[in-house]
Amino acid sequence: MDSLSGKTALITGSSRGIGKAIAKKLAAAGADIVINYRKASGSSHAQAEELRDELESLGRKTLMVPADISSKESVKGLFSNIKDSFGTLDFLILNAAKAPFKPIEKLFERELRQLVETNYLGNIFCIQEALPLMDKAGGRIVFISSLGSRYYNPSYPLGSMKAAMESVVRDCAESLRAKKILVNGVCGGIVKTDSFKVLRQYWEEIDRLPEELFVDPGEIADVTAFLCSTASTGIIGQTIVVDRGLSNSLYRTS
Amino acid sequence: MNKSVITEETVLQELKKAIVETLNADESSIQPESSLINDLGAESLDFLDINYRLEQAFGIKMARHFVLEHIEEMYGEGSAIDDNGQLTEKAVTLLKIRFGDKMKDLEPGMDMDEVPALVTVQSLAEGVMDILNSVPESCEKCGKSDWQAEEGVRTKCGSCGEPAVFRNGDDLIKAWLTKVQEEKKIF
Numbered sequence: 067m068d069s070l071s072g073k074t075a076l077i078t079g080s081s082r083g084i085g086k087a088i089a090k091k092l093a094a095a096g097a098d099i100v101i102n103y104r105k106a107s108g109s110s111h112a113q114a115e116e117l118r119d120e121l122e123s124l125g126r127k128t129l130m131v132p133a134d135i136s137s138k139e140s141v142k143g144l145f146s147n148i149k150d151s152f153g154t155l156d157f158l159i160l161n162a163a164k165a166p167f168k169p170i171e172k173l174f175e176r177e178l179r180q181l182v183e184t185n186y187l188g189n190i191f192c193i194q195e196a197l198p199l200m201d202k203a204g205g206r207i208v209f210i211s212s213l214g215s216r217y218y219n220p221s222y223p224l225g226s227m228k229a230a231m232e233s234v235v236r237d238c239a240e241s242l243r244a245k246k247i248l249v250n251g252v253c254g255g256i257v258k259t260d261s262f263k264v265l266r267q268y269w270e271e272i273d274r275l276p277e278e279l280f281v282d283p284g285e286i287a288d289v290t291a292f293l294c295s296t297a298s299t300g301i302i303g304q305t306i307v308v309d310r311g312l313s314n315s316l317y318r319t320s
Numbered sequence: 321m322n323k324s325v326i327t328e329e330t331v332l333q334e335l336k337k338a339i340v341e342t343l344n345a346d347e348s349s350i351q352p353e354s355s356l357i358n359d360l361g362a363e364s365l366d367f368l369d370i371n372y373r374l375e376q377a378f379g380i381k382m383a384r385h386f387v388l389e390h391i392e393e394m395y396g397e398g399s400a401i402d403d404n405g406q407l408t409e410k411a412v413t414l415l416k417i418r419f420g421d422k423m424k425d426l427e428p429g430m431d432m433d434e435v436p437a438l439v440t441v442q443s444l445a446e447g448v449m450d451i452l453n454s455v456p457e458s459c460e461k462c463g464k465s466d467w468q469a470e471e472g473v474r475t476k477c478g479s480c481g482e483p484a485v486f487r488n489g490d491d492l493i494k495a496w497l498t499k500v501q502e503e504k505k506i507f
Contacts, residue, residue: 175397
């Protein structure tokens, strides 16, 4: 894969899990990294600091910005920070997500609003604010989705937001291609991140899945990096499933 | 009701272990009165991780939802948290009955997002003890009343070796709420 050196990437929700793996992968390919996480204190902040040190030891520039993407103000602050530090943005990786684990019909009104605000509106806010920074040279936007967009997972209302996300991929891919911004998605299978620890509390059978069906965060990061490279200019408006064959083997039609 | 064959000391020990593993915390910094969020840097995902480790250790099911959520599920949205995301007077009354002086900072109008910071090592350990104390009188399989603590943490029948089946954390909270409501008619 070609070098991403001299490029800048923002990965939302990058102090943990898949976001962190993507940050490492893009940095290893040469990109400077904006690390975003929600809260300025607590374990995410500590993990973001660790990641920053690791990326800087590779010689990359980094910027740590705590920001809650569900807030338009907060997103504006995030991007004005990026503008001040880097001037432009090449890659926007929309990875941050937050949702309760409950059957949809049991969600309280405020939980429903938060679900949409963080996982739908938040991503749109980011795109709106990123466009001025991608104006000159174009860029890539990669959405991180999950199999919940297409298949039932118990107590997983985030799935419906991921379905909306994959629709936004198709929509923005068309409307932004004239600006030389290529939009795609990566749909991950079951990944053993912190969120998995939660999922398994609601879905006990999941522990019986054979180990080879669990996706490594690095495998999602690999495809994300590919979608940021010149090797993927032919791919527009697609969401690529990275699930080690899980959906094909378990949900196949005859 | 104090039927657990597992001691509170063991519970605290396992809890400390879970916190150390989840948060990379220094064990000496973990005190019973430490707030998991304010003092130990935990976030919501970390709670679930800690709970999972406790479940594995003791063979129990921790509550998936906090008391406030159960109140709203039982008595309707708005009963514990108002439209501004603040605690209602009734919610505070209930939390004070449940947690007593340990949550003395509670007051109506408090932002709901500040409530998780009130969870301490001690209050979490008590949640575990409540579940362990729900061990049935006798073994479901052989009928004997001879619970033993295997390796200090797993409650098993001393006669036939069957593991104890505890009530889950959410059911215990719901049962408690029902009992308090019957006695005090808060809602």
